[in-house]
Every structure is written in C-alpha cells, then in structure tokens.
Amino acid sequence: MMWLAKDPVLLAASACATLPFVSMVVILIFTRRYRSMSAAISISAIAACLLSALYLLWTLRHAPEPVQYQWAWIVSNDMIIPFGFLLDRLSLLMLTIVAVIAFLVQVYSLGYMAGDPGFSRYYAFQSLFAWAMMTMVIAPGMLQLYIFWELVGLASYLLIGFYYEKWSASQAGKKAFVMTRLGDIGFFLGIIAVLLGFGDLGILSMNEAAQAHRIAPSVVTLSALLIFCGVVGKSAQFPLLTWLPDAMEGPTPVSALLHSATMVAAGVYMMSRIFPFFAASPDAMAVTLFIGTVTMLLASTMAMVAYDIKQVWAYSTISQLGFMVMALGAGGYFAGVFHLTTHAGFKALLFLCSGIFIHEYHTNDMREIGRGGGRKLIIPMVCMTVGALALSGIFPLSGFFSKEAIMGVLAAKPNKVWLVAGLLGALMTAYYSFRLIFMILFPRQPAHHDAAHQGTGHDDHGHEAGHHGATFWAMAWPVMILAGITLVLGFFHKDLEHFLLGAGPAVHEAEFHGEGAGHGLGHYVLLFSAVSLALGGIVWAWLEFGRKGAAQEGFLRRYPKVEALFANRWYIDHAYRWLLDHLVYGGFTNLFTRNDRRVIDGAIDGICRFTVGGGRVVSFLQSGMVQYNLVLMVAGVGAVILFFVL
Amino acid sequence: MNSFLTSGLIHAAFWVVVGLTFGGAVLAVFPRKIVYNVLGLIVCLSGVAGLFLYLGSFFLALMQLLIYVGAICVAIVFAIMLSPPLHLEVPKRRMGKVVLSAGASGVFFVAIAAVIWKTVWHPAAERGADWSIVTIGHLLLTRYDLVFELISLVLLVAIIGAILTTGFSRRLSS
Amino acid sequence: MNSLSVYLVLGAVLFSLGLFGVILRRNLIGMLISIELMLNGANLNFMAFNRFLAPEPAVGQIVTLFVMGIAAAEAAIGLSIILALFRRLHSINVEQARRLEG
Numbered sequence: 034m035m036w037l038a039k040d041p042v043l044l045a046a047s048a049c050a051t052l053p054f055v056s057m058v059v060i061l062i063f064t065r066r067y068r069s070m071s072a073a074i075s076i077s078a079i080a081a082c083l084l085s086a087l088y089l090l091w092t093l094r095h096a097p098e099p100v101q102y103q104w105a106w107i108v109s110n111d112m113i114i115p116f117g118f119l120l121d122r123l124s125l126l127m128l129t130i131v132a133v134i135a136f137l138v139q140v141y142s143l144g145y146m147a148g149d150p151g152f153s154r155y156y157a158f159q160s161l162f163a164w165a166m167m168t169m170v171i172a173p174g175m176l177q178l179y180i181f182w183e184l185v186g187l188a189s190y191l192l193i194g195f196y197y198e199k200w201s202a203s204q205a206g207k208k209a210f211v212m213t214r215l216g217d218i219g220f221f222l223g224i225i226a227v228l229l230g231f232g233d234l235g236i237l238s239m240n241e242a243a244q245a246h247r248i249a250p251s252v253v254t255l256s257a258l259l260i261f262c263g264v265v266g267k268s269a270q271f272p273l274l275t276w277l278p279d280a281m282e283g284p285t286p287v288s289a290l291l292h293s294a295t296m297v298a299a300g301v302y303m304m305s306r307i308f309p310f311f312a313a314s315p316d317a318m319a320v321t322l323f324i325g326t327v328t329m330l331l332a333s334t335m336a337m338v339a340y341d342i343k344q345v346w347a348y349s350t351i352s353q354l355g356f357m358v359m360a361l362g363a364g365g366y367f368a369g370v371f372h373l374t375t376h377a378g379f380k381a382l383l384f385l386c387s388g389i390f391i392h393e394y395h396t397n398d399m400r401e402i403g404r405g406g407g408r409k410l411i412i413p414m415v416c417m418t419v420g421a422l423a424l425s426g427i428f429p430l431s432g433f434f435s436k437e438a439i440m441g442v443l444a445a446k447p448n449k450v451w452l453v454a455g456l457l458g459a460l461m462t463a464y465y466s467f468r469l470i471f472m473i474l475f476p477r478q479p480a481h482h483d484a485a486h487q488g489t490g491h492d493d494h495g496h497e498a499g500h501h502g503a504t505f506w507a508m509a510w511p512v513m514i515l516a517g518i519t520l521v522l523g524f525f526h527k528d529l530e531h532f533l534l535g536a537g538p539a540v541h542e543a544e545f546h547g548e549g550a551g552h553g554l555g556h557y558v559l560l561f562s563a564v565s566l567a568l569g570g571i572v573w574a575w576l577e578f579g580r581k582g583a584a585q586e587g588f589l590r591r592y593p594k595v596e597a598l599f600a601n602r603w604y605i606d607h608a609y610r611w612l613l614d615h616l617v618y619g620g621f622t623n624l625f626t627r628n629d630r631r632v633i634d635g636a637i638d639g640i641c642r643f644t645v646g647g648g649r650v651v652s653f654l655q656s657g658m659v660q661y662n663l664v665l666m667v668a669g670v671g672a673v674i675l676f677f678v679l
Numbered sequence: 680m681n682s683f684l685t686s687g688l689i690h691a692a693f694w695v696v697v698g699l700t701f702g703g704a705v706l707a708v709f710p711r712k713i714v715y716n717v718l719g720l721i722v723c724l725s726g727v728a729g730l731f732l733y734l735g736s737f738f739l740a741l742m743q744l745l746i747y748v749g750a751i752c753v754a755i756v757f758a759i760m761l762s763p764p765l766h767l768e769v770p771k772r773r774m775g776k777v778v779l780s781a782g783a784s785g786v787f788f789v790a791i792a793a794v795i796w797k798t799v800w801h802p803a804a805e806r807g808a809d810w811s812i813v814t815i816g817h818l819l820l821t822r823y824d825l826v827f828e829l830i831s832l833v834l835l836v837a838i839i840g841a842i843l844t845t846g847f848s849r850r851l852s853s
Numbered sequence: 854m855n856s857l858s859v860y861l862v863l864g865a866v867l868f869s870l871g872l873f874g875v876i877l878r879r880n881l882i883g884m885l886i887s888i889e890l891m892l893n894g895a896n897l898n899f900m901a902f903n904r905f906l907a908p909e910p911a912v913g914q915i916v917t918l919f920v921m922g923i924a925a926a927e928a929a930i931g932l933s934i935i936l937a938l939f940r941r942l943h944s945i946n947v948e949q950a951r952r953l954e955g
Contacts, residue, residue, distance in 0.1 A: 659947055660776075660876050664783045667872060671786035678793045697863060704867055707886050708874035720886045723867075727893050730860070734904040739914050743896075746921045751889060751928045758882055758932040762945050772877070780876035788869035795861045803908035814911045815918075823915055830922040837926035841933035 042092060043102055045085035046118040046171060049128060052078040053164035060157040071153035075160045076139050082167060083132040090125045094532065099237060103173045111232040119173035119236060122533050123370065127170045127302050130377050133518075134294035135163040137511035141385050142286045144507035145392055155195060155284070162188035166295040170302065175224050175234040178306070182220070182267070182299060186213045189296045193283040205282035212276040216266015223259030226252060236306055243313035250314065257310060257317035260303075261324075268300025268354045271328040275606050277351055278335075281343035281397075285388030288343060292350040293381035301357045301373050308366050322362030326454045329355025331603055333461035337468070338599040342387045342399045345469050349424060350380055352458060356439055363451060365442030367530050372439055374529070375431035375522055379423040382515035386417035389508050390473070399469055403476030412509050414474070416516040421470050423519045425463035425567045431522035433564070438526075440563050452559075456566050463570025471578035693733055700726030711769045713759055721752050738812050860901035868894030881935045881945040885928065892924045 056078035060071045093100060099121030106116035139159055146155050165188050169181035187210075194206025228234060230252030231242060242248050264270065269277035277297065281288050291297065304311065304321075311317055329352045336348030353376050360369035390413060391397055394405040408414055423432035436459060443452040601607065703726055706719025728743040819827050867890050874887025896917050903913020939945050 659950075660780075664779055664876050667787050667876070668783045671783070671790040674790035675786070675793060678790065678797050697859075700863065701866065704870045704890055707890055708870050708877070708883075711880075713880055713882055716883055716886050720889060723890065724893060727867075727897060730863070730897060731900055734860070734900045735910070736900065736903075736914050739900065739917055742918065742921060746925055747889070747893075750925060754928055754932055755882060755886065758885075758935055761936055762882065762939050770879070777877060780873050783876055784869045784873040787872055788865055791865040791868065792862065795858060795865065800857055800906060802906045805908055807909050807911075810910045815914055818911050818915060819918075826919060830919055834922060834926050837929045841929045844930070844933040845936045 042089060042100060042120070043118070045089050046102065046120060048085045049082045049089075049132070050118065050164075050168045050171065052081050053160040053167070057157045057160035057164065060153055060160065065153045065157075068152040071156045072139075072143060075156035076136070076143075078160060079132065079136045079139055079163055082163065083129075083136045086125070086128045086132040086167075089120060090129050093120055093125060096120075101173055101237065103235070106174075106176075112228060113233045113235065114176050114228075115174040115235045116177050117173050118171045120171060121237075123302075123305060124171050126370070126374065126529075126533065127298075128167055130298075130374055131163065131166050131170060131294045134377055134381050135159070135166070135290060137514060138286045138290045138381065138385070139163075141289075141388070141508050141511040142284070144504035145286050145388055146284060147504045149284075151195065155192075158188055158191045158195070159287075159290075162192060162290065162295055166299065169299060173236060175227065175236065175239070175307075178236070178303060179217075179220065179224055182263070182303065183217065185296055185299050186210060186217070186267070189280070189283075189287075189291055192287040192291070193280045195283050195287065199282070201279075202282040205276075205279040209276040209280050212273050213266040216262045216264070216273055219259045219262020220266075221263075223256045223261075223263070226256035226259055230256065240307060240309035243310040246313070248313075253310065254314040254316045257314045258320060260307070261311075261317060261321055264300040264304050264358065265324065266300070267303070268297045268358065269328075269351050270300075270324050270355065270358060271331060272605060274328055274332060274351050275602055275609070278339075278344050278347040278602070281341070281347055285343065285384060285391055288347070289381045289384030289388065292347065292384060293377040297350060297354055298373055298377060301354060301361070301369065304358070304361050305366060305370050305373070308361060308369075311361070312364060312366075318362050318364065320362075322359055322451060325355045325358030325360075325362050326451060327355075328352070329359060329458045330454060330461075333458050333465065334599045335602050336465040337461060338596050339465075340399055341397045342390065342402065342469060342473075343384070343397055345399070345465060346380065346383050346387060349383075349462065349465065350376075352462065353380070353424070356436070356455070356458065359451065359455065360439040360442050363442045363446050365439060367533055368435065368438035368442045370533060371526070371529060372435035375423065375435040375519070378515055378522055379420045379430075379432055379519045382416060382512060382519055383420040383424065385508070385512045385515065386413040386420065389413040389505075389512065392508070399472045400476070403473040406476075408474050408476075413512060416512045417473075418470055419516045419519055421466040424466050425571060426459055426563060427463075427567055427571075428564060429520070429523065431519050434523040434526040437560055437563065440559055444559050456563060459563055460566045460570045463567040464574050467571045467574035468578050471574055475578070696726050696729035696733070698726075699723070700730060711772070713762075717752060717755055717759065720755070721748055724748050724752070735810060738815065857901055857905040860897060860904075864894040864897035864901065866894070867891070867897060879946045879948050881938065881947055882932075884947065885931045885935070888931070889924065889928070892920060892927075896920050 053075075056074045059074055064071045064074060099119060101117070101119050103115045103117035103119070105113055107114040139156070142155065142159065146152055149155065162185065165181045165184035169178055169185060172178040172181060190206045190210040193209050194203045196202040197206070224234065227239060231239065231248045233239065233242070243253050266273045269275075277292075280291060283291070311321065332348045332351035332355060336345050336352065339345045339348060353372070357369045357372050357376070360372060389410060390402045393410060394402050396402060396405070419430065423430035426432045426436035440452065440455055440459075443455045446452065598604065700723050703719045703721070703723025707716050707723055708719070710716060710719070724743060724747040728740040728748070731740040731743055871887045871890030871892075871894060874890065875884050878884050878887060899913050899917050899920070903910055903917075907913050935945055938950060942949055
C-alpha cells in the first residue's frame with residue numbers, strides 16, 4: 034500500500050476504478066434493507082470519484098505526455114495485452130464528465146426514486162454503472178476497454194429493466210442488451226483482428242502504429258470497421274438504433290445517465306479514443322461518416338412525430354450521436370469530443386427536467402403534461418428551455434459552440450452533401466425540441482376537467498411540493514447545476530480545444546489549423562446559416578405549436594404516410610422482426626432444428642442403437658462360462674504370437 | 680562298449696521317460712473319470728521329474744516328486760473324495776466344445792512351436808558349472824531372499840484363504 | 854536326445870495339452886489338473902533353458918522352485934474354492950457356475 038500513498042495520481046485513479054465497485058458490493062451484500070445508508074454509500078463513493086477525477090484533471094492538465102500505469106496482463110510471444118490506467122487528456126475529460134453526471138444523477142435519484150421498493154438495488158446498479166464506465170474510460174488497452182464496455186452494457190441492461198415486473202421494461206432491457214451485443218461481436222472480432230494483425234492491444238501503441246503506417250492498411254480498415262460495429266451498437270447508430278428509444282423504460286435518471294455520459298457515450302468515446310487508428314483508414318472514416326449522417330437524419334425525423342417526452346429526447350440523443358460520429362468520421366476529433374462533452378451536459382439536463390415532469394404528473398405524454406400544467410413548474414421549465422436551446426445550437430449555450438465545430442469540420446469536406454445534411458439536421462433538431470417545449474408551455478384544449486381541477490390540481494401540487502420539499506429540491510439542484518454548466522461550458526471552447534489538442538494526436542492539429550486558416554469569411558457564413566436555420570426551426574415550431582390558435586399538429590399530420598413512417602421508426606423494428614421471422618427463425622433456426630433433429634439426433638440415436646445392439650452381441654461372449662472366455666484369450670494370444678513370428 | 684551300452688540305455692530311458700510324461704499328460708486330460716486323470720497326472724509329473732534328472736538337477740527332481748506328486752496330487756485326491764460320488768454317470772462331451780478347445784490349444788501349440796522353430800538359441804558366453812544345492816540355498820537366502828519371503832507369504836495367505844473359503848462357505852450353506 | 858528343442862517341444866506339448874484340458878473339462882478338478890500340467894510345461898522350459906543356455910545353473914532351479922511353491926498355493930486355493938462351490942451348487946461343473954453371465 035506504500036506505493037499508493039507515494040503516488041497520489043495513481044491513488045486517485047485507483048479510487049475511481051474501485052470505489053463504486055466496492056460500494057455496489059457493500060450495498061448488495063450488507064445494506065439492501067437500509068435505503069438511506071445504501072444511497073449514502075453510493076453517493077459518497079461517486080463523490081470521492083468526482084473529487085479524484087477533478088484532482089486528476091487539475092494535476093495533469095499540463096502533463097505533456099499521457100500518464101500511463103500499465104501492467105502487461107498477458108504477454109505471449111508478440112502479443113501484449115495490457116491492463117491498468119491510461120490518463121491522457123481525453124480520458125481525464127471523459128472521466129470528469131462521467132463523474133459529474135453520475136454524481137448529479139445519483140443525487141437527483143434521491144428525489145426521483147424516493148419510496149421505490151428497489152431503492153437499494155437501484156443504487157447498487159448505479160454504482161456498477163459508474164464503475165464500469167469510469168474504468169472503461171481510463172483503460173489503456175482494448176481488451177480492458179472491451180471488458181468494461183460489456184459491463185456498461187450489463188449495467189444498463191439491469192437499469193433499463195429495473196422495473197422488471199413490467200413486461201415492456203424487461204423486454205426493453207433485453208432488447209438493449211441483445212442489440213448492443215450484436216455490435217459487440219463486431220467489436221470483439223475487430224480486437225482479434227488487431228491482435229492478429231498488430232499484436233499489441235495498447236491504445237497508445239495502436240494509435241501510433243496506425244499513424245506511422247506500421248500496420249497493414251487492410252488490417253487497419255478491417256479492424257476499424259469491425260470496431261465501428263461496436264460503436265454502432267453502443268451508440269445506437271443505424272441500423273442498431275431502435276434499442277435506445279425503448280430504453281426509456283428504465284427510471285428517468287437512468288435514461289439521463291444512459292443518454293449523456295455513460296452507455297451511448299461509450300461508443301463515441303471509444304471511437305475518439307482510437308481516433309488516430311480510425312483516421313489511418315480513409316475507407317473506415319467514410320463508412321463512419323455515412324452511418325453517422327444516416328443515423329442523424331433518421332432519428333431527427335423520428336423525433337418530429339413522437340409524443341412521448343422521453344422518446345423525443347431519446348431520438349434526439351441518437352441524432353446527436355449521429356452528429357458526433359459524423360464529426361469524427363469527417364476527421365474532426367475535437368468537434369466530436371467537444372460535442373460529446375456538451376451533449377452530456379444538456380442531454381442529462383433535458384432528461385432530468387423531463388424526469389421532474391414525469392415524477393409530478395405520472396405521465397410521459399407531453400400533451401398530458403402540458404394540460405396538467407407543466408408550465409407551473411418554473412425551475413424545470415426554464416432549465417428544460419435552456420437545454421432545448423443548447424440542443425438546437427442557439428448562441429450563448431454550449432450546444433452552439435460544439436455544433437459550430439462540427440459544421441466547420443463538415444464544411445471542410447470537399448463533398449458538400451454532408452454539410453447540407455448537417456444543416457438539415459440542425460433545422461430538424463430545433464424544430465422537434467421546441468415542438469416539445471411549446472406543447473408543454475402552451476397546452477391546447479385546456480383539459481375538460483380543467484375548470485374543476487384547476488384549483489385542486491394546483492393545491493395538490495403545492496401540497497406535494499410542501500410535503501416532498503426535500504425530494505423536489507434533490508431533483509431541482511442537479512438540474513440547476515447542469516443548466517449552469519450548459520450556459521457556461523461553451524465559453525471554454527478554446528480552452529478545451531487547447532487542452533485536448535495540446536498533447537493530442539498530431540493528425541488533427543494539422544487538420545484543425547488548416548481549417549482555422551482556411552475559413553475566414555466562409556466560417557461566418559456557415560455560422561450565420563446554422564444559427565438562422567436553428568432559429569428558423571424554432572420559429573417553425575412556434576408557428577405550428579406555439580402561437581395562439583395554432584393547431585398543435587405538425588405539418589407532418591398532412592402526410593399520414595410519412596408520419597406513420599417516422600412514428601414507426603422507419604419500420605426498422607419491423608424489418609428486424611421480418612428478418613428474425615424469415616431469416617433467423619425460418620432460415621437458420623429451421624435449418625439448425627432440422628440439423629439437430631435429423632443429423633445430430635439421428636447420429637446419436639444411431640450410435641445408441643449401435644452401442645446397445647453391439648452390447649447385446651458382445652454380451653453373448655459373457656456367457657459366464659470361464660472356458661469360452663479362455664478360448665478367446667488363448668486363440669487371441671496365439672494369433673498375436675503367430676502374427677509376430679511368421 | 681560299456682559306455683555305448685550305458686549311453687544307449689540312457690537314451691532309451693530318456694524316450695521312455697518322455698513317453699511316460701506324454702502318456703501321463705494324455706491320461707490326465709482325456710478320460711472323463713476324474714480318478715484316471717489324477718493317476719495320469721501322477722505319472723506325468725513323475726515323468727517330468729525324470730526329465731529334470733536328465734536336465735541335470737537331481738534336487739529338483741526330488742522336489743518335483745515331493746511337492747507335486749506328494750503334496751498336490753494328494754490334495755487333489757482329497758478334493759475328489761469330498762466332491763460328488765464317482766459312480767454317477769458323467770455327461771457326454773459336446774463335439775463342438777472339443778473342436779473349439781482343440782482349435783484354440785492347437786493354435787497356441789503351433790504358435791509356440793513356431794517360436795521354438797524360428798528362434799536361434801545362443802548359449803550364454805560364460806556358463807557356470809555350479810549345480811550344487813549349497814549354491815541354490817545360498818542364493819535363495821541372499822540374492823532371492825525377497826522373492827523367497829514373498830513366496831512364503833503367498834503360501835501362508837493361500838493356506839489361510841483356503842481354510843476361510845471352505846470354512847465360511849460351510850457356514851453359509853448350512 | 855539332449856537338445857534344447859526336444860525339451861522345449863515337450864514343454865509346449867504339456868502346456869497345450871493342459872490348455873486343451875482347461876478349456877475342455879467341465880469338471881473343476883479336471884481343470885485344476887490341467888493347470889498343473891501347464892505349470893509343468895513351463896517348468897520344463899525353465900529347466901531346459903537353465904541346462905542349455907543360462908550362465909548360472911542355480912538360477913533356473915530356483916525359479917522352478919518358486920513355480921512349485923506358487924503351484925502349491927494355487928492348488929490349495931483352487932481346491933478350497935472347488936469345495937466351496939460344490940457346497941453351494943452341489944456340482945463341480947463349471948458350466949453351471951455362470952452367475953457372471955452378461
């Protein structure tokens with residue numbers, strides 16, 4: 034233990050990598066019955082992690098080289114599989130994000146989950162989630178990353194299916210697990226490809242080698258594409274995007290965590306983690322860019338017709354992840370990571386605000402919330418508007434800066450299709466966010482029982498607020514903190530850029546300088562068009578949902594086919610169903626069943642029959658007559674002797 | 680002349696002994712009456728004792744007579760006395776079984792004969808001439824004392840086992 | 854007459870006859886007698902090798918002695934088993950002792 038005390042950095046890193054796990058174990062084994070103690074253990078563990086993360090960020094902010102504590106876990110010939118901690122700027126940034134969001138969400142959950150019978154279990158799983166994510170973030174090697182990546186998947190499965198007595202919740206948990214698994218197969222194969230083609234799973238050495246073209250280009254492309262499969266599954270990219278909207282079956286704080294800093298962020302984080310590796314393969318980058326764009330557009334359209342408040346944010350998460358993947362695919366390392374950072378802030382904010390509404394009105398439908406008087410909850414309403422503005426990319430908020438960075442990267446691409454798609458996405462983003470805001474803010478057809486219920490409802494609410502004052506504030510404080518972060522984070526744009534790129538991989542620097550120099554006027558045109566498009570989206574939403582007398586029916590209502598297409602998620606789930614029914618059940622399963630019945634069972638039956646029959650035959654030898662046995666023995670020995678002699 | 684006569688006599692006696700052995704063996708195997716078998720066995724074993732004489736070991740010949748003829752055959756006769764009455768009709772042999780056993784042992788005999796025929800036997804380079812009983816006794820108690828002790832133990836166990844087997848089965852059957 | 858092969862063949866004859874008897878005889882005592890024959894065949898072999906090939910004449914005799922000892926033990930045990938079997942089955946016919954039939 035002396036070596037720990039001598040090296041506070043290592044101590045802090047180890048704290049991040051162990052404390053939440055310890056807390057989970059303690060809660061599951063000892064304090065399941067003591068709710069408040071469970072919550073206290075979990076929150077203090079994550080608070081310690083937060084402090085450690087901040088300490089690490091502070092001490093290592095000028096570190097020129099990544100700090101790496103690494104032990105070779107498996108060394109076999111040319112293969113090296115490391116285990117340990119890698120503390121470079123990216124991982125420190127992400128570690129801090131995860132710790133902050135996880136901490137706030139856990140505090141928030143004090144209010145949201147109050148009185149839930151599975152309170153302790155919830156906190157145990159939260160700890161597991163935080164632990165898995167943080168250890169994944171500081172993993173120095175792909176295998177450790179993969180292990181904790183799977184643990185993140187496991188934790189999210191547990192949390193999405195938290196209300197396991199509810200059929201849809203357990204189904205959603207399974208769906209999330211299985212669909213991400215599907216991508217993880219690719220990820221694992223990619224790791225194996227790296228192992229076979231290069232032999233070292235250390236992230237830094239992989240990146241360096243790929244940049245220096247010490248790995249065969251085909252290996253890089255193949256493994257990058259396979260690893261990207263993992264990103265597709267984890268970050269809900271096309272075509273594996275439908276698990277995320279279903280994942281809202283879990284408690285809302287879980288969604289907040291899942292959508293901002295942990296589960297889906299893991300995919301983008303991993304991609305930026307080995308970004309130089311990806312960058313070494315233009316083909317893989319092109320595929321990435323394409324997938325990101327498709328995802329972004331599809332998810333935005335889906336969000337435009339959803340009425341479930343959490344579902345809207347879920348689709349928007351997918352589309353924002355699409356933005357990040359686009360940015361990374363277009364070579365914008367910083368833009369992607371920066372958007373990941375800001376998105377973590379405002380998406381957690383949006384979900385937590387929605388959680389307050391859901392907690393108050395016991396419904397997910399935004400129309401119901403609006404009718405129930407959602408606008409009266411001032412704090413969450415204001416905070417949600419801040420989040421929505423950030424999401425739309427309106428000027429002083431964090432989303433503006435990160436989105437501009439992405440647009441800048443896309444504009445630098447020779448093919449302008451990507452830029453147009455990005456701008457279109459920005460327009461739709463603004464539209465659907467403010468569609469939601471206006472629907473809650475300006476409810477139509479004030480509920481028929483409104484007149485009768487108005488006073489009582491208000492009283493009721495006041496009563497509840499008075500009664501659960503502590504719970505409400507436990508939820509309100511994290512929201513306000515996040516709103517504050519969202520407000521100011523954008524202004525640290527340049528600092529973050531210097532921080533990330535100061536010691537970052539050399540590739541992007543060149544790219545970024547080129548971009549910065551090349552823009553001038555174009556940059557401002559771009560800026561202006563993006564912001565005006567976003568404002569246009571807001572105005573559009575205002576015209577359809579906000580202004581007095583507006584029908585609150587989206588323009589899509591006029592095209593029922595399109596609306597149905599969007600509402601049914603482009604029939605992706607139906608396609609899966611069809612694939613499952615026809616290809617898997619009808620094809621593989623049928624084939625395998627036949628194989629099982631006919632070939633394997635038949636073979637086994639045949640062997641059995643042969644054995645039994647043979648046994649019958651041979652049992653004649655065991656007549657119990659010693660002399661016949663002797664005859665065979667003697668004749669056999671004689672024959673052997675003759676064989677050798679003659 | 681004398682030596683020729685004696686050597687001729689010895690020669691003749693050898694074949695007589697061989698004949699005794701062979702005849703005794705046949706008598707020990709083929710008749711279905713057990714008493715003939717025992718008598719055949721005695722004759723055969725005595726013949727083997729004679730062959731031991733020809734092989735140069737008077738001591739072993741006497742031991743053969745003592746142990747086999749004197750002890751084992753007597754034990755067998757005892758067993759015959761204790762087993763079913765001799766006057767009972769013994770069942771006929773089945774032809775199939777005769778052929779089967781003749782075939783099996785025939786194959787075995789051919790195999791051994793082939794080995795004897797094919798092998799070229801080389802006498803040891805230096806051959807001792809010490810046939811005295813003193814050496815045998817000496818070796819038994821020095822070089823082979825472990826085996827000697829083991830054999831003694833086996834005999835002891837066999838005797839105890841024999842007593843137990845017969846004794847227990849008597850108690851069980853009564 | 855005094856050649857190795859004669860003794861060896863004689864031993865083989867004894868052994869094979871004993872074998873024949875062991876397989877053929879239904880009477881357990883007959884089988885025991887045949888086994889004694891086989892043992893004697895083997896003994897004859899030992900003695901013949903001892904006489905014609907071995908470097909030390911004492912060793913073969915000692916081995917033969919051991920075989921005799923073993924044979925005595927075997928006879929004692931065999932006969933007691935025969936007696937036990939007879940008490941149990943009231944017969945000394947091996948073909949009736951077939952409890953091991955598979």
